[in-house]
Amino acid sequence: MACFTASSFSMSRDAVASSKSRMGLLARAIEIRRLDEMQAQGRSIFDTDLAVAYYARVSTDKDKQINSLSNQKRYFEDCIAENPHWRFTGGYVDEGISGTSVEGREQFLKMIEDAKRGTFDLIITKEISRFARNTLDSLRYTRELLRFGVGVYFQNDNINTFDKDAELRLTIMSSIAQDEVRKLSERTRFGFKRAQKNSVLLGQNNLFGYNKTDGRLEIIEPEAAIVREVFERYTAGELGLRAIANDLDRRGIRGRQGRPFHYSTLYGMIRNPKYKGCYAGRRYASRDYRDKRSYRLSEDKWLVHEDDRIPAIVSEALWEQANRRL
Incomplete structure (x- = not known):
């Protein structure tokens, strides 16, 4: 009676796999020859x-x-x-x-x-x-x-x-x-620049704390309360953004689509001038239409000014204090 060890079984299995692979390549070679014919x-x-x-x-x-x-x-x-x-x-x-x-x-x-x-x-x-x-x-x-x-x-x-x-x-x-992609990208970029120059509120309706309606932002009070809490706790200096995010998650407080808050989410919240009632445009740009990645422009290139279409959730003083701490 033949005796097979684990090693010989493994070798046999590898040989079968190798044989199948060769057969697959052979079948494909025959198919390619048929297409050439x-x-x-x-x-x-x-x-x-x-x-x-x-x-x-x-x-x-x-x-x-x-x-x-x-x-x-x-x-x-x-x-x-x-x-x-x-x-x-x-x-x-x-x-x-x-x-x-x-x-x-x-x-x-x-x-x-x-x-x-x-x-x-x-x-x-x-x-x-x-x-x-x-x-x-x-x-x-x-x-x-x-x-x-x-x-x-x-x-x-x-x-x-x-x-x-x-x-x-x-x-x-x-x-x-x-x-055509390049031309479309250039037209889109030109349209964005014109819109920003004219202070058109761009972007989707996804800014936490607000609802966008007819070109204006309206405060969603339950979300706005969380925004104020983040600003106030951060400026108090006792907790960093990561610790605040962890506490919000522990309490079951989530962002849009039920997603938890993270350090980067709260960092973006603190940095956003809209929360103090200002229009904010031209903060990001892309270098090449083939590369979708964007980079943050320096603040001296931003378009920021007060806008009555954007009600403030936090005071300008609180916003400035929080940003000095970043």
């Missing part, structure tokens, strides 16, 4: 047996965009189902994600990993700007997909990456899409 014979992706997936993305989570996404999904599923040569393998959808880079786009990155495993042969997407608005990303990922025998068909741009001239056309169209 498709091109050599002049056949299109539409009359070739292919496993097909789709990729869709919307950049915000607003209802209108989500409805657009739902329509995209239904359209792609119907489109794939109508072709007798295609087998639907599923879709990959990123909601509320910017297309400037692939960073943070979980479904996109999962799609790339599934492509490496040979899950599908072709990805259909609406247009290049849905796939990537960065030229480098477009080329990098379409090249990587082709190495694994997977093509991308950009419907609106009529680009199929299996075609010989696809990369040239993709580079041109990706550059145009990237430049």
Whole structure:
């Protein structure tokens, strides 16, 4: 009777895994060869047996965009189902994600990993700007997909990456899409500057202690009481912001969406001139439209002045005292 030790069993299991991996690579190599033959014979992706997936993305989570996404999904599923040569393998959808880079786009990155495993042969997407608005990303990922025998068909741009001239056309169209992002960023930045110069109250309705209505801020008294407590306890000098945040959490006092207060939350609260009844603009800026990170401007560049649309929650004297202690 054969006797197997734990070591020999482990080696056997590793050998099986290695064998499966080699078989997977071999199967993928055969599939890539089949796709090469498709091109050599002049056949299109539409009359070739292919496993097909789709990729869709919307950049915000607003209802209108989500409805657009739902329509995209239904359209792609119907489109794939109508072709007798295609087998639907599923879709990959990123909601509320910017297309400037692939960073943070979980479904996109999962799609790339599934492509490496040979899950599908072709990805259909609406247009290049849905796939990537960065030229480098477009080329990098379409090249990587082709190495694994997977093509991308950009419907609106009529680009199929299996075609010989696809990369040239993709580079041109990706550059145009990237430049559109730059122009949009510049227009948005210009609009912000004009709005700030005219003291327009920007931002969403998420400032703790206030409710934004018709371009004015209204005090929410239960929240305002917590803001006053933070300022008063901090200026008293007995506790730091981290200790105050911990005490609020212990007492079950939370911010918007039920999130606990942290040091950074209270630091931002103390620094915000709106709490003393002032308009505050141009406090942050970004260096590059491709980099969404912002940096804080020095106070001499801020636009700060009294504004009757912003009722004060704390006095100016208390605000100044708290800020001197930061």
